[in-house]
Amino acid sequence: MKYGKVYAEDVTVGQALPDLVKGPIQQIQLTRYAGASGDFNPIHQDDEFARAAGMGGVFGHGMLTMGFVAQCVTDWAGAGSVRKLGVRFAGLVRLKDTVTCKGRVVSKSSSSDGMHLVELELSAENQKGDKVITGKATVALPSRER
Amino acid sequence: MPIQINHGVKGKEYPPYTVTIERGRIKDFARAIGDQNPFYLDDKVGAASEFGDVIAPPTFPITFKDETADSNAFLKELGTDISRILHGEQEFELHRPLRPGETLLCRPRIADVYEKSGKSGAMAFVVRETAVTDKAGELVATLRGVTVVRL
Numbered sequence: 001m002k003y004g005k006v007y008a009e010d011v012t013v014g015q016a017l018p019d020l021v022k023g024p025i026q027q028i029q030l031t032r033y034a035g036a037s038g039d040f041n042p043i044h045q046d047d048e049f050a051r052a053a054g055m056g057g058v059f060g061h062g063m064l065t066m067g068f069v070a071q072c073v074t075d076w077a078g079a080g081s082v083r084k085l086g087v088r089f090a091g092l093v094r095l096k097d098t099v100t101c102k103g104r105v106v107s108k109s110s111s112s113d114g115m116h117l118v119e120l121e122l123s124a125e126n127q128k129g130d131k132v133i134t135g136k137a138t139v140a141l142p143s144r145e146r
Numbered sequence: 147m148p149i150q151i152n153h154g155v156k157g158k159e160y161p162p163y164t165v166t167i168e169r170g171r172i173k174d175f176a177r178a179i180g181d182q183n184p185f186y187l188d189d190k191v192g193a194a195s196e197f198g199d200v201i202a203p204p205t206f207p208i209t210f211k212d213e214t215a216d217s218n219a220f221l222k223e224l225g226t227d228i229s230r231i232l233h234g235e236q237e238f239e240l241h242r243p244l245r246p247g248e249t250l251l252c253r254p255r256i257a258d259v260y261e262k263s264g265k266s267g268a269m270a271f272v273v274r275e276t277a278v279t280d281k282a283g284e285l286v287a288t289l290r291g292v293t294v295v296r297l
Contacts, residue, residue: 003183022180029178036171036178038211041228053229054296062233063208067179070204079185079243080197082204086237086290 005078008108008116008141017103017120020072024096025060033064060093065133069124072101077139083117087135091126098127103137115140148297151270152225156259160220162251163212169246172202175209201243207278207287208236210252224272226295234271235292242286250286253277257290261297270295 030044039061042049050058066087073082093099107119118141124133169189176186184191185201192200211217221227244250258273271292278287 033178036174038209067205071181079183080201082240084239085204088235089233
Protein backbone atom coordinates (compact mmCIF):
# COMPACT_ATOMS: atom_id res chain seq x y z
CA MET A 1 0.00 0.00 0.00
CA LYS A 2 2.89 2.36 0.73
CA TYR A 3 3.58 4.51 -2.38
CA GLY A 4 0.42 3.00 -3.84
CA LYS A 5 -2.32 4.87 -5.57
CA VAL A 6 -5.64 5.61 -3.91
CA TYR A 7 -8.71 5.92 -6.13
CA ALA A 8 -11.42 8.42 -5.29
CA GLU A 9 -14.00 5.62 -5.05
CA ASP A 10 -12.04 3.99 -2.22
CA VAL A 11 -12.06 7.12 -0.06
CA THR A 12 -14.77 7.82 2.51
CA VAL A 13 -15.29 10.99 4.55
CA GLY A 14 -14.05 10.45 8.11
CA GLN A 15 -11.48 7.87 7.02
CA ALA A 16 -8.10 8.11 8.79
CA LEU A 17 -4.78 8.04 6.94
CA PRO A 18 -2.18 5.64 8.33
CA ASP A 19 -0.12 7.44 11.02
CA LEU A 20 3.48 8.25 10.07
CA VAL A 21 5.95 8.11 12.97
CA LYS A 22 9.27 9.99 12.55
CA GLY A 23 12.26 10.36 14.82
CA PRO A 24 13.62 10.38 17.44
CA ILE A 25 14.97 13.66 16.04
CA GLN A 26 18.75 13.85 16.02
CA GLN A 27 20.99 16.87 15.49
CA ILE A 28 22.42 15.29 12.32
CA GLN A 29 18.96 15.31 10.70
CA LEU A 30 18.59 19.05 11.43
CA THR A 31 22.04 19.67 9.96
CA ARG A 32 21.17 17.60 6.91
CA TYR A 33 17.86 19.43 6.48
CA ALA A 34 19.68 22.79 6.76
CA GLY A 35 21.94 21.76 3.88
CA ALA A 36 19.13 20.39 1.74
CA SER A 37 16.75 23.32 2.32
CA GLY A 38 19.25 26.16 2.53
CA ASP A 39 17.94 27.24 5.95
CA PHE A 40 21.08 27.67 8.03
CA ASN A 41 19.50 29.56 10.94
CA PRO A 42 21.87 28.70 13.83
CA ILE A 43 18.86 28.36 16.14
CA HIS A 44 18.50 24.81 14.72
CA GLN A 45 22.20 23.94 15.02
CA ASP A 46 23.87 25.82 17.85
CA ASP A 47 22.51 25.16 21.33
CA GLU A 48 24.30 28.15 22.84
CA PHE A 49 22.84 30.49 20.18
CA ALA A 50 19.34 29.04 20.69
CA ARG A 51 19.59 29.49 24.49
CA ALA A 52 20.85 33.08 24.10
CA ALA A 53 17.88 33.75 21.81
CA GLY A 54 15.56 32.68 24.65
CA MET A 55 14.44 29.46 22.97
CA GLY A 56 15.76 27.11 25.66
CA GLY A 57 17.97 25.23 23.21
CA VAL A 58 18.01 23.87 19.68
CA PHE A 59 14.73 22.91 18.00
CA GLY A 60 13.83 21.46 14.61
CA HIS A 61 12.98 23.43 11.46
CA GLY A 62 9.21 23.80 11.18
CA MET A 63 9.69 22.96 7.51
CA LEU A 64 11.22 19.59 8.41
CA THR A 65 8.10 18.70 10.41
CA MET A 66 5.97 19.97 7.53
CA GLY A 67 7.98 17.62 5.28
CA PHE A 68 6.99 14.74 7.59
CA VAL A 69 3.33 15.77 7.32
CA ALA A 70 3.63 15.97 3.51
CA GLN A 71 5.13 12.46 3.53
CA CYS A 72 2.18 11.20 5.59
CA VAL A 73 -0.10 12.52 2.82
CA THR A 74 1.89 11.25 -0.16
CA ASP A 75 2.58 7.81 1.36
CA TRP A 76 -1.19 7.41 1.30
CA ALA A 77 -2.39 9.48 -1.70
CA GLY A 78 0.64 9.06 -3.96
CA ALA A 79 3.48 11.35 -5.04
CA GLY A 80 2.29 14.24 -7.19
CA SER A 81 -1.25 14.20 -5.75
CA VAL A 82 -0.93 17.25 -3.48
CA ARG A 83 -2.64 20.41 -4.81
CA LYS A 84 -2.54 22.38 -1.58
CA LEU A 85 -0.83 21.95 1.77
CA GLY A 86 -1.04 24.47 4.58
CA VAL A 87 0.06 24.26 8.19
CA ARG A 88 0.37 26.28 11.35
CA PHE A 89 3.42 25.56 13.49
CA ALA A 90 1.83 25.02 16.90
CA GLY A 91 4.83 23.88 18.95
CA LEU A 92 8.56 23.26 18.83
CA VAL A 93 10.11 19.89 17.99
CA ARG A 94 13.09 19.18 20.24
CA LEU A 95 16.01 16.80 19.92
CA LYS A 96 15.02 13.21 20.83
CA ASP A 97 11.33 13.96 20.14
CA THR A 98 9.23 11.47 18.20
CA VAL A 99 6.74 13.05 15.80
CA THR A 100 3.52 11.27 14.83
CA CYS A 101 1.71 12.64 11.77
CA LYS A 102 -2.02 12.03 11.43
CA GLY A 103 -4.58 12.75 8.74
CA ARG A 104 -8.31 12.39 8.20
CA VAL A 105 -10.57 12.83 5.16
CA VAL A 106 -13.00 15.72 5.69
CA SER A 107 -14.63 16.03 2.26
CA LYS A 108 -14.63 14.76 -1.29
CA SER A 109 -15.74 16.49 -4.49
CA SER A 110 -15.35 16.25 -8.27
CA SER A 111 -13.09 18.52 -10.24
CA SER A 112 -13.46 19.68 -13.84
CA ASP A 113 -10.51 17.62 -15.13
CA GLY A 114 -12.06 14.29 -14.11
CA MET A 115 -10.03 14.16 -10.90
CA HIS A 116 -11.62 14.10 -7.47
CA LEU A 117 -10.52 16.60 -4.86
CA VAL A 118 -10.21 15.25 -1.35
CA GLU A 119 -9.75 17.59 1.61
CA LEU A 120 -7.68 16.35 4.53
CA GLU A 121 -7.30 17.57 8.09
CA LEU A 122 -3.74 17.05 9.32
CA SER A 123 -1.79 17.20 12.55
CA ALA A 124 1.54 16.21 14.01
CA GLU A 125 2.23 15.67 17.68
CA ASN A 126 5.17 14.80 19.88
CA GLN A 127 5.49 11.79 22.21
CA LYS A 128 3.67 13.74 24.96
CA GLY A 129 0.67 14.31 22.68
CA ASP A 130 1.40 18.04 22.28
CA LYS A 131 0.45 19.33 18.83
CA VAL A 132 3.45 20.63 16.87
CA ILE A 133 1.51 21.17 13.61
CA THR A 134 -2.11 21.55 12.62
CA GLY A 135 -3.00 21.80 8.96
CA LYS A 136 -5.02 20.98 5.88
CA ALA A 137 -4.34 19.53 2.46
CA THR A 138 -6.15 19.05 -0.81
CA VAL A 139 -5.19 16.04 -2.90
CA ALA A 140 -6.37 15.18 -6.42
CA LEU A 141 -7.24 11.52 -6.82
CA PRO A 142 -8.10 9.69 -10.04
CA SER A 143 -11.28 7.75 -10.62
CA ARG A 144 -11.21 4.01 -11.33
CA GLU A 145 -13.49 4.58 -14.32
CA ARG A 146 -10.97 6.53 -16.37
CA MET B 147 14.26 45.26 25.03
CA PRO B 148 11.20 45.48 22.69
CA ILE B 149 11.86 46.32 19.05
CA GLN B 150 9.91 48.32 16.43
CA ILE B 151 8.96 46.61 13.18
CA ASN B 152 9.04 48.54 9.91
CA HIS B 153 5.45 48.30 8.66
CA GLY B 154 6.56 50.10 5.47
CA VAL B 155 7.48 46.77 3.88
CA LYS B 156 3.78 45.85 3.63
CA GLY B 157 2.84 45.54 -0.04
CA LYS B 158 6.46 45.73 -1.15
CA GLU B 159 7.43 43.62 -4.15
CA TYR B 160 10.96 42.22 -4.29
CA PRO B 161 12.94 41.70 -7.51
CA PRO B 162 11.89 38.54 -9.39
CA TYR B 163 14.52 35.79 -9.60
CA THR B 164 14.88 32.48 -11.35
CA VAL B 165 15.63 29.06 -9.92
CA THR B 166 16.55 25.87 -11.75
CA ILE B 167 15.43 22.60 -10.19
CA GLU B 168 18.39 20.27 -9.76
CA ARG B 169 17.89 16.50 -9.74
CA GLY B 170 20.39 16.00 -6.90
CA ARG B 171 18.75 18.71 -4.81
CA ILE B 172 15.35 16.97 -5.04
CA LYS B 173 16.94 13.73 -3.80
CA ASP B 174 18.94 15.42 -1.00
CA PHE B 175 15.77 17.18 0.12
CA ALA B 176 13.66 13.98 0.20
CA ARG B 177 16.41 12.06 2.00
CA ALA B 178 16.88 14.84 4.59
CA ILE B 179 13.19 14.43 5.47
CA GLY B 180 13.69 10.66 5.52
CA ASP B 181 11.17 10.23 2.69
CA GLN B 182 12.26 7.27 0.56
CA ASN B 183 9.48 7.68 -2.03
CA PRO B 184 10.86 6.24 -5.32
CA PHE B 185 8.97 8.91 -7.32
CA TYR B 186 11.45 11.41 -5.80
CA LEU B 187 14.56 9.22 -5.64
CA ASP B 188 14.57 6.62 -8.41
CA ASP B 189 15.18 7.92 -11.96
CA LYS B 190 13.87 4.68 -13.51
CA VAL B 191 10.63 4.80 -11.54
CA GLY B 192 10.29 8.47 -12.49
CA ALA B 193 10.92 7.84 -16.20
CA ALA B 194 8.29 5.07 -16.27
CA SER B 195 5.74 7.16 -14.35
CA GLU B 196 2.97 9.43 -15.64
CA PHE B 197 5.30 12.36 -14.84
CA GLY B 198 8.11 11.15 -17.14
CA ASP B 199 10.79 11.88 -14.54
CA VAL B 200 11.27 12.09 -10.80
CA ILE B 201 9.26 14.91 -9.22
CA ALA B 202 9.85 17.27 -6.30
CA PRO B 203 8.18 16.63 -2.91
CA PRO B 204 5.34 19.04 -1.98
CA THR B 205 7.44 21.24 0.33
CA PHE B 206 10.45 21.44 -2.04
CA PRO B 207 9.57 24.98 -3.28
CA ILE B 208 10.75 26.27 0.14
CA THR B 209 14.26 25.88 -1.37
CA PHE B 210 13.44 28.51 -4.06
CA LYS B 211 15.61 31.31 -2.70
CA ASP B 212 17.13 34.31 -4.40
CA GLU B 213 20.82 33.38 -4.29
CA THR B 214 21.80 36.99 -5.00
CA ALA B 215 19.80 38.44 -2.10
CA ASP B 216 21.09 38.75 1.45
CA SER B 217 18.36 37.41 3.77
CA ASN B 218 19.88 39.35 6.67
CA ALA B 219 19.31 42.54 4.67
CA PHE B 220 15.56 41.84 4.61
CA LEU B 221 15.48 41.18 8.37
CA LYS B 222 17.40 44.41 8.90
CA GLU B 223 14.95 46.33 6.69
CA LEU B 224 12.15 44.81 8.78
CA GLY B 225 13.93 45.97 11.94
CA THR B 226 14.82 42.59 13.39
CA ASP B 227 17.40 39.80 13.20
CA ILE B 228 17.49 36.02 12.85
CA SER B 229 17.45 35.29 16.60
CA ARG B 230 13.93 36.78 16.97
CA ILE B 231 12.10 35.08 14.12
CA LEU B 232 10.01 31.92 14.06
CA HIS B 233 8.10 30.23 11.28
CA GLY B 234 4.42 30.65 12.12
CA GLU B 235 2.59 29.22 9.12
CA GLN B 236 3.34 27.90 5.66
CA GLU B 237 1.16 27.07 2.70
CA PHE B 238 1.89 25.69 -0.77
CA GLU B 239 -0.53 25.71 -3.67
CA LEU B 240 0.80 23.31 -6.27
CA HIS B 241 -0.75 23.41 -9.72
CA ARG B 242 1.35 20.60 -11.15
CA PRO B 243 4.32 18.41 -10.15
CA LEU B 244 7.78 19.97 -10.66
CA ARG B 245 10.58 18.11 -12.44
CA PRO B 246 14.39 18.39 -12.61
CA GLY B 247 15.80 20.82 -15.16
CA GLU B 248 12.90 23.26 -15.01
CA THR B 249 13.74 26.94 -14.72
CA LEU B 250 11.09 28.87 -12.84
CA LEU B 251 10.47 32.55 -12.13
CA CYS B 252 9.73 33.53 -8.52
CA ARG B 253 8.03 36.83 -7.66
CA PRO B 254 7.98 37.56 -3.90
CA ARG B 255 5.95 40.23 -2.16
CA ILE B 256 5.09 41.11 1.42
CA ALA B 257 1.33 40.67 1.50
CA ASP B 258 0.77 41.81 5.08
CA VAL B 259 2.42 42.95 8.31
CA TYR B 260 0.45 43.02 11.55
CA GLU B 261 1.01 42.82 15.29
CA LYS B 262 -0.77 40.80 17.98
CA SER B 263 -0.24 40.08 21.64
CA GLY B 264 -0.19 36.42 22.58
CA LYS B 265 0.54 34.38 25.68
CA SER B 266 4.27 34.72 24.96
CA GLY B 267 4.15 38.51 24.56
CA ALA B 268 3.87 40.94 21.64
CA MET B 269 4.60 39.57 18.20
CA ALA B 270 4.64 40.82 14.61
CA PHE B 271 3.45 38.65 11.74
CA VAL B 272 4.99 39.13 8.31
CA VAL B 273 3.15 37.43 5.45
CA ARG B 274 5.27 36.75 2.40
CA GLU B 275 3.75 35.43 -0.83
CA THR B 276 5.74 34.11 -3.76
CA ALA B 277 4.18 33.32 -7.13
CA VAL B 278 6.15 30.78 -9.18
CA THR B 279 5.67 30.57 -12.94
CA ASP B 280 7.20 28.29 -15.57
CA LYS B 281 8.78 29.12 -18.97
CA ALA B 282 5.32 29.24 -20.57
CA GLY B 283 4.26 31.84 -17.99
CA GLU B 284 1.87 29.40 -16.30
CA LEU B 285 1.51 29.62 -12.53
CA VAL B 286 2.93 26.35 -11.12
CA ALA B 287 3.04 27.14 -7.40
CA THR B 288 2.18 29.80 -4.85
CA LEU B 289 3.98 29.94 -1.49
CA ARG B 290 2.55 31.77 1.47
CA GLY B 291 4.69 31.95 4.59
CA VAL B 292 4.09 33.72 7.88
CA THR B 293 7.18 34.78 9.83
CA VAL B 294 6.62 35.60 13.48
CA VAL B 295 8.88 38.23 15.04
CA ARG B 296 9.16 38.25 18.82
CA LEU B 297 9.07 41.95 19.67
